[in-house]
Amino acid sequence: MPTMKSVQTAAAGAVEVVEIERPVPGPADALVRIRACGICGTDVFFLHMGGMPTGQDGEMRSLHLGHEPAGEVVEVGAEVTGLAVGDRVVVNPQGAPSGIIGCGGALGGMSEYLLIENAVVGESVAVFPDTLPFDVAALNEPMAVARHCVNRSEALPTDKVVVFGAGPIGLGATIWLKLRGVAQVTVVDVIPDRLKTALAVGADAVIDSSQEDVTARLTELHGQSANALGQPRPGTDVYIDAAGAAAVFNTVLASAKWKAKLVMVAVQKKSDDIDLGGMLRSELTLIASQGYPTEIFEVTAEIVAHQDRFAQLISHRVPFAEVEEAFRLTMTPGAAEKVVVTFED
Structure with missing residues (x-):
């Protein structure tokens, strides 16, 4: 079974890169190769806690991190329409049936691949043109x-x-x-x-x-x-x-x-x-103001149109091979503003 690397919480204040099975898309799913994923204050919140509370005697469980991904479609289920291999997409982390991506759900965007369950353009993913760099596209969620x-x-x-x-x-x-x-x-x-x-x-x-x-x-x-x-x-x-x-x-x-x-x-x-x-x-x-009830893909076209302005929000671009350093930067007050982890071609 093919595997992939994924980032999850470890001890309080730390992350670990684990090797897990690469998801296999079903007929209604798509598989995305992640090319960039931002780190958010919510990730830092989980890191400080050392994971997510289980509700049982204060025990913590580890969780897969990353809810700001952008990537490229590499597999498409037979029932999926409007989406093709090679499409560049941003993701709605709240649209996953198995729970919010990177925020307690079964999936995390800070991984080499991400399964898009029930892949529907305009609901779970949005396609963007190749004129928009992946790192800037990863700003879509915030x-x-x-x-x-x-x-x-x-x-x-x-x-x-x-x-x-x-x-x-x-x-x-x-x-x-x-x-x-x-x-x-x-x-x-x-x-x-x-x-x-x-x-x-x-x-x-x-x-x-x-x-x-x-x-x-x-x-x-x-x-x-x-x-x-x-x-x-x-x-x-x-x-x-x-x-x-x-x-x-x-x-x-x-x-x-x-x-x-x-x-x-x-x-x-x-x-x-x-x-x-x-x-x-x-x-x-x-x-x-909580989340983005309708705005998750309303912003995509405008980010494309004004990408030079949005690109200025990124203070650090860190390769996935140095992902621990990326999280260290984010957790150090004043060390970074917006860190985006990039994945090699």
Whole structure:
């Protein structure tokens, strides 16, 4: 039986490359040779835990990693239509019947091959042209997360928007906001290189919150307004939290004008130190954004069209032979922004 290499969780903070049987597609399936796969904060979450809880006395089970794959179709089942050997595809990790790919399901995208169960174009996979590099195509899944966040914001071209966190999701949201026609988008972070990237992908202004008063700078950039009590506040219409820190949440509560919106896309770190009374003073609308109910393949054509802009989100391209180093980079604070693992021809 042919085998392949696949990455799975090991002890807490570590991965291991294991040799497993290569999947055999059934009549309704397809087999994809992976050419690139991104590493996500969710992967890091599983790594810190050492796998996924089983629910039995806190025991952990290992899981196959990788939910941001792009690759090339090498086998197609007899019942599959609209898909051919040689097609380049991105994958919907939530479309697998055996569970979310790379997030607890039976399959992982950080493997040499990936089985696409019930392969249906537009549902489980989308085809992209050979003009798009595989590493940029691997951004499809996180950019769908960012797109859903922007869709949830319902930002108008006339709105003034601030994005907290210049990681891949925050930068992706910045790109989508600008493509949506939003005239003023400001990005806040504490890492200078991230802020440079934010400007490069289209942000109109950036704020280093470790050096600057965020509220004062937003007032300069967005003008002055007021909260429900008439207290002066920046004229920011939409706040997007792609950072997940309690400090960000409280900055928004202290800065929000009357009827501003806060879209929460980052996983929040637990904190009891949140001033919920600030929501009353601004009648702030809190909007949660989870995943990509419809956006997973809505973004694909636009990534193709604007690939040079999206390519700037990738800070490191690491060959699969050095996959342990790729995960080490991702787990080291400040060492990398977006790491994509590439697979040799």
